[in-house]
Amino acid sequence: MAIQLIATGSALPKRIVPNRELENFIDTSDEWIYTHTGVRERHIIENEETTVSLGTDAAKAALEMAGMQPDEVDLIVCSTITPDCEVPGCAPRIRQLLGVTRDIPALDINANCTGCIYSLATARGLMETLGLETALVIGSDTLSTITNWEDRGTCILFGDGAGAFILRRSEEEGILAVHISGRNDDENVLVCNWPIPETPFYPAKTPMHTKLYMDGHKVFSFAVGALIDTIQYTLGQAGVEASALKAIVPHQANARIIKSTARRLDIPVEKFYMNVDRVGNTSSASVPIALDELARSGGLQSGDLVLLAGFGGGLTYGSALVRWK
Numbered sequence: 001m002a003i004q005l006i007a008t009g010s011a012l013p014k015r016i017v018p019n020r021e022l023e024n025f026i027d028t029s030d031e032w033i034y035t036h037t038g039v040r041e042r043h044i045i046e047n048e049e050t051t052v053s054l055g056t057d058a059a060k061a062a063l064e065m066a067g068m069q070p071d072e073v074d075l076i077v078c079s080t081i082t083p084d085c086e087v088p089g090c091a092p093r094i095r096q097l098l099g100v101t102r103d104i105p106a107l108d109i110n111a112n113c114t115g116c117i118y119s120l121a122t123a124r125g126l127m128e129t130l131g132l133e134t135a136l137v138i139g140s141d142t143l144s145t146i147t148n149w150e151d152r153g154t155c156i157l158f159g160d161g162a163g164a165f166i167l168r169r170s171e172e173e174g175i176l177a178v179h180i181s182g183r184n185d186d187e188n189v190l191v192c193n194w195p196i197p198e199t200p201f202y203p204a205k206t207p208m209h210t211k212l213y214m215d216g217h218k219v220f221s222f223a224v225g226a227l228i229d230t231i232q233y234t235l236g237q238a239g240v241e242a243s244a245l246k247a248i249v250p251h252q253a254n255a256r257i258i259k260s261t262a263r264r265l266d267i268p269v270e271k272f273y274m275n276v277d278r279v280g281n282t283s284s285a286s287v288p289i290a291l292d293e294l295a296r297s298g299g300l301q302s303g304d305l306v307l308l309a310g311f312g313g314g315l316t317y318g319s320a321l322v323r324w325k
């Protein structure tokens, strides 16, 4: 079945937190953060904003771009590591808030910062298996809720937001190749565990890292290697040269990771879309927000080839080569 990515949307919390604001509670500076990460500011939720509300807003924007009504959606896949609650998942809540009246499948995916690529692969597979016409794919995360705001080595990186895109069955193939993979995180370089309350059967368990813990150096070297591997693999699968790409939309974890990847692949860094300076690392939302910005700013014309690529905890990584509708 041929499938195209036909529309995008995104939503960011209203509150913008510049680096200078972090100086109020950790020993850091705007200059250190910018030179080491490329981040100038991030958006952080307040009041009623949540992973579900942001995901719903991003989905509405994508539906509007597609000229679709909520009841034309046949499947919802939401990638997140920061769900509002465990039951129900975010995707079923978003289905409800969008006002979908038909019974359709809606499920969450946890694949960390590669979540959007994993979700695209899942949605595409389910569309084929179930013979569906459309799928709404959402990446939404509120990392501020699991960030250790006392750890200056990690909290400077993260922000909140949501991105979405719509897949539709088509005559021409628009998803030219997809690659998802992962390797064991034997050294626990990226972890966050739930505390477990006491029950009649076992005592309470308080794991070491109930907020996001990261070994920055090890994640950095994994990230560059994984990005290179997956970009090369996907281009190879599709038989496409990097020079034919209009843009690469990588996970916005750190500008230095992206620049280092570009250098080692010998691809001009200008080809890598970057908004990490304004949004930071928004995990599952990172790639779809960047893709939405690129599309809405007129950066993609019909027929352009764009490569989406991600990596993250798990340790997951993956990429997808898309022909813009």
Ligand code: COA
Pocket: 027, 028, 029, 032, 033, 036, 037, 113, 152, 153, 154, 156, 157, 214, 215, 216, 217, 219, 220, 223, 253, 254, 257, 281, 311, 312, 313
């Ligand atoms: N402000 C000021 N100084 C800071 C700081 C901050 N926010 N964070 C760390 N430092 C200090 C360190 O304490 C260290 O000081 P020292 O030399 O006196 O010991 C110095 O800056 C260098 O720290 P280091 O950890 O070597 O910095 P780095 O250049 O490796 O940058 C990261 C740290 C986290 C930005 C970087 O490792 C990184 O981006 N890793 C990948 C993270 C990532 O992408 N995660 C998400 C994956 S999905």
